[in-house]
Amino acid sequence: MNDLPSESAAPHRTLCTDCGISRSSEPKRCAAACQFIQPQYASLEKRVHGRARSPERTDELHFGPFIHMHRASLKHPSPGAQWSGITTRMAEILLQNKSVDAVLTMQADPHDRWRPSPILIDKPEDMQKARGMRMGYAPLLSLLEPAKQRGYKRLAVIGIPCQIYALRALEETLGLEKLYVIGTPCSDNTTTENFHQFLKLITPTPQEVTYLEFKANYHVELRFQNGKHQEIPFLQLPLSDLPKDFFPLTCRTCVDYTNVLSDITVGYMGGEGEQWIITRNTTGEELLALLGDEVVLKAPGSAGKRHSAVLGFKKNVELAAGGLPLRKMPNWLRPIVSWIMPRLGPRGLEFARTRVEMKAIESIIHLRREQPSRMKNMLPQHIWSLAKDYDLTPAPEEKATVLGPS
Numbered sequence: 538m539n540d541l542p543s544e545s546a547a548p549h550r551t552l553c554t555d556c557g558i559s560r561s562s563e564p565k566r567c568a569a570a571c572q573f574i575q576p577q578y579a580s581l582e583k584r585v586h587g588r589a590r591s592p593e594r595t596d597e598l599h600f601g602p603f604i605h606m607h608r609a610s611l612k613h614p615s616p617g618a619q620w621s622g623i624t625t626r627m628a629e630i631l632l633q634n635k636s637v638d639a640v641l642t643m644q645a646d647p648h649d650r651w652r653p654s655p656i657l658i659d660k661p662e663d664m665q666k667a668r669g670m671r672m673g674y675a676p677l678l679s680l681l682e683p684a685k686q687r688g689y690k691r692l693a694v695i696g697i698p699c700q701i702y703a704l705r706a707l708e709e710t711l712g713l714e715k716l717y718v719i720g721t722p723c724s725d726n727t728t729t730e731n732f733h734q735f736l737k738l739i740t741p742t743p744q745e746v747t748y749l750e751f752k753a754n755y756h757v758e759l760r761f762q763n764g765k766h767q768e769i770p771f772l773q774l775p776l777s778d779l780p781k782d783f784f785p786l787t788c789r790t791c792v793d794y795t796n797v798l799s800d801i802t803v804g805y806m807g808g809e810g811e812q813w814i815i816t817r818n819t820t821g822e823e824l825l826a827l828l829g830d831e832v833v834l835k836a837p838g839s840a841g842k843r844h845s846a847v848l849g850f851k852k853n854v855e856l857a858a859g860g861l862p863l864r865k866m867p868n869w870l871r872p873i874v875s876w877i878m879p880r881l882g883p884r885g886l887e888f889a890r891t892r893v894e895m896k897a898i899e900s901i902i903h904l905r906r907e908q909p910s911r912m913k914n915m916l917p918q919h920i921w922s923l924a925k926d927y928d929l930t931p932a933p934e935e936k937a938t939v940l941g942p943s
């Protein structure tokens with residue numbers, strides 16, 4: 538089923554990704570649930586995972602609390618999946634085993650393959666509807682109340698970080714007997730309308746694109762209806778032709794790249810061409826174990842050094858946020874640098890650390906410029922810890938009001 542509450546209840550806040558809470562019967566819960574109001578990462582991490590980020594486990598500053606990290610692929614990738622389909626396969630097994638009554642996730646809008654549309658799935662064979670990535674956000678959590686009305690007490694939810702934050706903030710009030718949370722990382726999201734503009738800029742046949750991914754080898758992969766593949770190096774993307782507000786302020790300033798409140802995060806950033814799994818608690822370990830020998834797990838690698846890449850990124854964000862032209866590379870140099878980056882740039886976990894630091898820096902610079910009064914509430918202490926090697930420290934009035942791990 539997919540009976541969304543009416544559009545009239547759509548949100549009216551400026552910093553909002555329409556996670557669905559404002560469309561519920563108690564929209565005032567946004568105040569407690571919203572990642573963009575006063576997120577409480579440290580206390581929620583402790584409640585969900587049983588402990589805060591450990592300073593002794595240095596990667597937890599970047600990726601949040603975890604038990605294990607893996608490179609992973611399904612031996613037989615699911616057709617239509619974004620990568621090999623680990624995310625939807627775990628949910629499918631939960632339904633097959635009758636461990637949950639339903640899975641709350643996204644499918645593609647029937648009129649636009651790129652637009653996410655929330656759905657409650659209660660049959661394992663319907664999980665294939667959810668496979669693949671859509672660009673944009675849609676009110677996933679608006680289906681929590683319909684789920685309750687249908688008597689679903691054991692749920693699995695698949696979501697991006699801003700949706701999972703609100704879910705966890707309200708979890709104890711939902712009356713569920715069991716909740717499994719499968720999260721994906723998320724970054725550089727924008728509205729589905731803006732995404733269509735981007736597609737038009739990168740290919741003369743945007744209507745034929747069936748798949749797009751920003752890969753860890755510094756290329757965007759496109760797949761087309763006729764079976765054609767194309768890889769475009771990041772450096773050759775026409776990013777400077779995009780309007781200044783192409784990425785909404787929410788997605789330029791959200792502070793949780795790796796979905797730290799999920800039981801298990803399934804991404805690709807640290808996977809060097811495969812998927813990247815982070816199990817964060819015993820429920821996350823249980824979810825991974827469901828895959829048995831369907832999944833091949835390997836230790837994640839790490840190579841290269843991130844500091845100069847992050848520093849270069851910071852300079853460009855400062856220029857762009859100030860409305861100045863970006864430092865452009867001459868066209869003749871682009872293919873050479875595009876060749877070098879996947880070979881010598883940060884790779885594996887170092888690539889993932891690079892992106893997390895870039896995201897922290899971006900959040901500070903854009904909020905400082907556009908909504909400075911929000912900084913003390915929206916930026917947890919760990920964001921400042923990630924940015925401190927790049928000469929970014931909080932002014933007294935910007936300091937986090939709730940301290941997280943440092």
Ligand SMILES: Cc1cc2nc3c(=O)[nH]c(=O)nc-3n(C[C@H](O)[C@H](O)[C@H](O)COP(=O)(O)OP(=O)(O)OC[C@H]3O[C@@H](n4cnc5c(N)ncnc54)[C@H](O)[C@@H]3O)c2cc1C
Binds near residue numbers: 806
């Ligand atoms: C907007 C966006 C940005 C992302 N950015 C990164 C990134 O920077 N780094 C990284 O490592 N991973 C990122 N991911 C996650 C990555 O693209 C894959 O979804 C993930 O690795 C799972 O692959 P899979 O083959 O297991 O997924 P599949 O088995 O194909 O399942 C994908 C799941 O994602 C859900 N989904 C798809 N689109 C959306 C959406 N717009 N909103 C909410 N849920 C959705 C589907 O409903 C489905 O349940 C992003 C995902 C999204 C949606």
Ligand code: SF4
Binds near residue numbers: 555559
């Ligand atoms: S909680 Fe969700 S709906 Fe409410 S303001 Fe935040 S993102 Fe928007």
Ligand code: SF4
Binds near residue numbers: 697699700724788
């Ligand atoms: S980038 Fe952040 S705010 Fe934007 S959709 Fe993804 S998780 Fe939500």
